Amino acid sequence: xxxxxxxxxxxxxxxxxxxxxxxxxxxxxxxxxxxxxxxxxxxxxxxxxxxxxxxxxxxxxxxxxxxxxxxxxxxxxxxxxxxxxxxxxxxxxxxxxxxxxxxxxxxxxxxxxxxxxxxxxxxxxxxxxxxxxxxxxxxxxxxxxxxxxxxxxxxxxxxxxxxxxxxxxxxxxxxxxxxxxxxxxxxxxxxxxxxxxxxxxxxxxxxxxxxxxxxxxxxxxxxxxxxxxxxxxxxxxxxxxxxxxxxxxxxxxxxxxxxxxxxxxxxxxxxxxxxxxxxxxxxxxxxxxxxxxxxxxxxxxxxxxxxxxxxxxxxxxxxxxxxxxxxxxxxxxxxxxxxxxxxxxxxxxxxxxxxxxxxxxxxxxxxxxxxxxxxxxxxxxxxxxxxxxxxxxxxxxxxxxxxxxxxxxxxxxxxxxxxxxxxxxxxxxxxxxx
Numbered sequence: 464x465x466x467x468x469x470x471x472x473x474x475x476x477x478x479x480x481x482x483x484x485x486x487x488x489x490x491x492x493x494x495x496x497x498x499x500x501x502x503x504x505x506x507x508x509x510x511x512x513x514x515x516x517x518x519x520x521x522x523x524x525x526x527x528x529x530x531x532x533x534x535x536x537x538x539x540x541x542x543x544x545x546x547x548x549x550x551x552x553x554x555x556x557x558x559x560x561x562x563x564x565x566x567x568x569x570x571x572x573x574x575x576x577x578x579x580x581x582x583x584x585x586x587x588x589x590x591x592x593x594x595x596x597x598x599x600x601x602x603x604x605x606x607x608x609x610x611x612x613x614x615x616x617x618x619x620x621x622x623x624x625x626x627x628x629x630x631x632x633x634x635x636x637x638x639x640x641x642x643x644x645x646x647x648x649x650x651x652x653x654x655x656x657x658x659x660x661x662x663x664x665x666x667x668x669x670x671x672x673x674x675x676x677x678x679x680x681x682x683x684x685x686x687x688x689x690x691x692x693x694x695x696x697x698x699x700x701x702x703x704x705x706x707x708x709x710x711x712x713x714x715x716x717x718x719x720x721x722x723x724x725x726x727x728x729x730x731x732x733x734x735x736x737x738x739x740x741x742x743x744x745x746x747x748x749x750x751x752x753x754x755x756x757x758x759x760x761x762x763x764x765x766x767x768x769x770x771x772x773x774x775x776x777x778x779x780x781x782x783x784x785x786x787x788x789x790x791x792x793x794x795x796x797x798x799x800x801x802x803x804x805x806x807x808x809x810x811x812x813x814x815x816x817x818x819x820x821x822x823x824x825x826x827x828x829x830x831x832x833x834x835x836x837x838x839x840x841x842x843x844x845x846x847x848x849x850x851x852x853x854x855x856x857x858x859x860x861x862x863x864x865x866x867x868x869x870x871x872x873x874x875x876x877x878x879x880x881x882x883x884x885x886x887x888x889x890x891x892x893x894x895x896x897x
Contacts, residue, residue: 486585490516492547493579504587505561520547523557523571549575556588611688611696611718616642618667618712642667654685654693661698670700671712677704683721695725742817744794745801753816756826761875763828764866772827772835772865773875775883776804776842779858779891781821788853796854797821803849807842824879832865832896839863839894847892858892 486506490497495516502510510519553573560566568588573581614626621641640648646665653661663669664682674680679701685693697719705711740752748756760771778784778800785793797817804815804823812828827835839861846859862883866875882897889895 484584485587486510486583488519488583488585489576490519490547490581490583491579492516492581497583505559505565505567506585506587509559509561510585516547523559548579549573549581551575611720613715613717616714616716618642618670618714619710621667652687657684657686660684664698665700667712670702670714674700674702674714676702676711678702683725686718694720694722697721745798745817745823747801747805747823748814748816750817750819753814753818753824753826756814756816757824757876758872760826760828761866761870761872764870765868770829770831770865772830772832772863773879774825774827774835774839774861774863775818775879776800776823776825777860777862777883777887778821779860779887784854784857792853796851796857799849799851800846800857800859803845804842807838807845811838832863835863835865836894836896843892843894860886860891861894862886863894863896 481501484501485503486499487501488497488499488510497514497516497519499510499512509522552575555571557569557571558566559569570586570588572584574584575581612627615624616622617624621643623640623642623645626640646662650658650661660682661684664680670680679699681697681699683695683697686696686698688694699715699717699719701715701717703711703713703715705713740748742749747753757773760773763769764771778796781793781796784796801815801817801823804825808815808825808827811830813830814826814828816824818824827838830838843859843861846857849857851857860883862879862881862885864875864878864882878897882895885897886893886895
């Protein structure tokens with residue numbers, strides 16, 4: 464017969480716990496160290512006898528089970544100390560993968576002993592049914608979780624609270640970090656081009672001025688996840704409505720993962736942008752897009768020392784092709800010619816567009832007159848030697864100019880146009896410079 468409930472004493476229970484608890488550690492957060500008093504089972508190899516408390520936090524709290532190196536990116540390391548301070552008892556369940564990549568469900572309980580001194584008790588949960596439910600409910604892919612981060616902000620106190628990093632756990636984290644400190648830490652995780660916007664939109668004065676009680680504001684940017692990969696996120700601020708809303712500046716801040724949708728949207732927009740910019744027949748840029756490219760080239764030359772030249776092609780006697788063989792053959796000839804020019808420049812920094820009819824323009828970056836003239840002559844020779852099927856033999860006239868710092872659109876285009884006119888008036892099937 465077993466003992467009755469009345470026969471059990473506190474001392475006996477303590478002895479039972481001493482013989483059954485899997486790991487007991489004493490931590491000194493002030494000097495970033497811990498000492499292991501007891502370790503059994505999986506913790507025998509998983510936890511060292513002594514070590515860094517910061518390293519222990521990373522191993523337990525920030526353990527990325529699906530990441531190849533099982534470590535968070537370097538920029539996030541600055542947050543680890545803020546999650547290792549406790550003012551009261553704390554308990555949470557962890558999913559830990561040991562050195563053999565075997566998953567374990569662990570219950571962790573923390574007792575503050577005195578300032579910066581904590582007692583950590585770790586027990587592996589050995590109920591197979593419980594563990595199956597626990598792991599089933601765990602996020603299979605944390606990066607795909609909709610909300611990656613959330614916290615409560617009080618601008619009047621310059622404080623944060625109820626921090627939740629769902630890439631780690633659904634539980635809120637204890638942290639004493641100030642909001643002003645958080646901004647300066649988190650900005651390092653934002654894509655460099657988006658950092659100025661982040662600092663502007665998270666500035667306390669901006670939030671106070673632009674966000675009324677009960678209103679929400681958001682903006683999209685690229686931000687690192689725990690594995691160091693940049694993903695598209697939506698940063699959301701919502702100002703709380705309180706009894707003293709006019710003077711009470713409290714906000715909920717959330718980071719929403721919108722990466723998959725953003726990538727799909729940008730891909731769709733890129734497709735439609737290309738369709739709107741392309742000449743439907745020849746698949747090179749249309750008149751409007753190549754005109755914009757000329758303006759861009761002139762602007763670049765005006766503010767840098769970069770070399771840019773331009774050339775304009777005109778297929779000789781193209782009207783005769785249409786008149787003799789019909790517009791269908793004329794269209795085939797234009798497509799054939801455009802393909803030849805694109806193929807020639809496929810490994811060069813050259814933008815090609817159809818100016819209109821049988822005229823095409825090429826904007827050649829990092830190319831002076833000498834280099835551009837050689838390219839134009841190569842194309843002229845290739846075209847003259849090509850068999851254009853029904854249309855037979857076709858030739859092309861080319862006019863070239865180099866963009867100079869003093870240029871505007873009209874000046875540069877006029878020189879190129881006059882060079883082409885000279886090529887056509889001097890017998891065609893030739894290259895002229897102006």
